[in-house]
Amino acid sequence: MATLRFDGQAVTTQDGETVLEALLRHDLAVPHGCRSGVCQSCLMRAREGVIPATAQAGLKPALAEQDYLLACRCVPEADMVLELPAAGSLRTPATIAAIEPLGGDVIRLRLTPDTPLDYRPGQYVTLWRDARLGRSYSLASLPDEGQSLEFHIRVIADGQFSGWLAGEARPGDRLDVQEAAGSCYYTPALREANLLLVATGTGLAPLWGIVREALRQGHQGEIRVMHGAVGCEGLYLHQALAELAEAHANLHYHASVLRPEGCTAVDTRPLDELVVETIGDFSGWHSYLCGAPELVNQLRRRIFLAGARMDAICADVFLPTAPAKT
Amino acid sequence: MTTLYERLGGAAAIDQAVDIFYRKVLTDERINGFFDDVDMERQANKQKAFLTMVFGGPNQYTGQDMREGHKHLVARGLNDSHVDAVIEHLGSTLAELGADPADIEQVAAIANGARDDVLNR
Numbered sequence: 001m002a003t004l005r006f007d008g009q010a011v012t013t014q015d016g017e018t019v020l021e022a023l024l025r026h027d028l029a030v031p032h033g034c035r036s037g038v039c040q041s042c043l044m045r046a047r048e049g050v051i052p053a054t055a056q057a058g059l060k061p062a063l064a065e066q067d068y069l070l071a072c073r074c075v076p077e078a079d080m081v082l083e084l085p086a087a088g089s090l091r092t093p094a095t096i097a098a099i100e101p102l103g104g105d106v107i108r109l110r111l112t113p114d115t116p117l118d119y120r121p122g123q124y125v126t127l128w129r130d131a132r133l134g135r136s137y138s139l140a141s142l143p144d145e146g147q148s149l150e151f152h153i154r155v156i157a158d159g160q161f162s163g164w165l166a167g168e169a170r171p172g173d174r175l176d177v178q179e180a181a182g183s184c185y186y187t188p189a190l191r192e193a194n195l196l197l198v199a200t201g202t203g204l205a206p207l208w209g210i211v212r213e214a215l216r217q218g219h220q221g222e223i224r225v226m227h228g229a230v231g232c233e234g235l236y237l238h239q240a241l242a243e244l245a246e247a248h249a250n251l252h253y254h255a256s257v258l259r260p261e262g263c264t265a266v267d268t269r270p271l272d273e274l275v276v277e278t279i280g281d282f283s284g285w286h287s288y289l290c291g292a293p294e295l296v297n298q299l300r301r302r303i304f305l306a307g308a309r310m311d312a313i314c315a316d317v318f319l320p321t322a323p324a325k326t
Numbered sequence: 327m328t329t330l331y332e333r334l335g336g337a338a339a340i341d342q343a344v345d346i347f348y349r350k351v352l353t354d355e356r357i358n359g360f361f362d363d364v365d366m367e368r369q370a371n372k373q374k375a376f377l378t379m380v381f382g383g384p385n386q387y388t389g390q391d392m393r394e395g396h397k398h399l400v401a402r403g404l405n406d407s408h409v410d411a412v413i414e415h416l417g418s419t420l421a422e423l424g425a426d427p428a429d430i431e432q433v434a435a436i437a438n439g440a441r442d443d444v445l446n447r
Contacts, residue, residue: 297365297366300366301352301366304345304348304349304352304366305349305352305353309345310344310345310348310366310367310370311341315367
């Protein structure tokens with residue numbers, strides 16, 4: 001049990017309860033998303049108190065040093081005084097430059113931030129519609145292409161964020177972009193390694209960034225991009241990836257769909273089978289897995305057992321915004 | 327005089343050993359049911375802490391931690407045979423890494439020392 005002071009209120013935590021759970025239980029508005037320590041939407045700052053190490057796992061050192069923490073990962077050991085990040089301290093205002101259909105239920109959002117965003121291809125950011133409504137999306141753009149940021153967003157019909165983007169939002173509208181996070185990105189140290197990039201759905205967004213960054217840096221090893229979707233319309237970069245593979249001898253593109261009607265050059269094996277059967281021995285491969293949790297977790301295990309080093313598997317699980325526990 | 331941990335290669339050896347050891351554990355039908363945490367990174371971090379301990383390296387484990395950490399597994403049937411299997415994999419992991427038999431024996435002895443705490447008795 002600990003007492004939390006937040007927004008002028010005092011809240012007592014129950015045994016094992018996280019800061020986020022305790023504050024929400026008292027109807028205090030705290031931005032949050034995945035509740036799993038990934039999306040960083042529930043970032044808070046401790047003014048007083050001891051921060052458990054788990055509450056800072058995955059944070060940039062600069063943030064950890066300034067006593068930022070993830071409320072969903074913080075089970076307080078003693079009393080704490082907490083606040084939300086000061087408006088503007090971590091967020092950059094941005095203007096919507098374009099919203100266009102990409103294929104299926106996926107749209108492409110282009111944003112122009114007021115000041116250039118510092119990021120690496122493959123990282124993600126939280127986009128804020130207002131002070132409290134934010135969603136995390138992976139960056140599909142490269143910093144070297146210019147200041148514009150690109151996102152691939154699956155539209156959920158009644159989604160508070162994606163639904164708004166697809167329906168009401170217009171070029172010229174303003175959003176806030178929270179600074180980039182995530183450790184799945186390309187580094188020049190991997191230049192000679194073989195890269196395996198596997199995605200389901202819009203898990204392709206960060207990999208579209210990573211593959212183009214690897215090519216831009218003159219990657220020497222083999223690169224295999226494997227994209228899985230239910231139907232052909234879900235292969236929203238089919239043409240672009242096929243053309244990219246055509247232009248680079250060391251790049252190969254594989255697509256897997258459950259329902260192949262309406263497209264060519266696709267595989268109908270399940271994505272995990274396609275991956276395992278194509279590569280075989282994964283020692284020497286560096287893998288990036290992005291998308292549906294079941295597929296990513298299962299594939300991570302299979303790839304590891306088939307010879308990949310644990311630290312050569314980078315996994316980004318795409319989690320839907322978690323509903324509150326009832 | 328070098329410590330067991332230093333002889334085995336210290337932190338760098340642990341990283342290598344975790345991959346080999348965890349792969350053995352995950353493919354062993356006798357015990358992999360106890361290691362089915364979907365979060366492999368978290369699981370691997372636990373293995374790392376465990377290996378650091380039995381390699382005689384710096385660690386903060388107490389008998390109480392061992393008891394608490396395995397209580398739910400004991401409730402699911404964790405027993406001596408499973409501990410034996412883990413110690414067997416420890417030994418073969420170390421042998422693959424070229425450790426000498428006396429050191430392997432010492433690691434097994436440290437692991438054995440945690441047996442009663444792990445099994446909550």
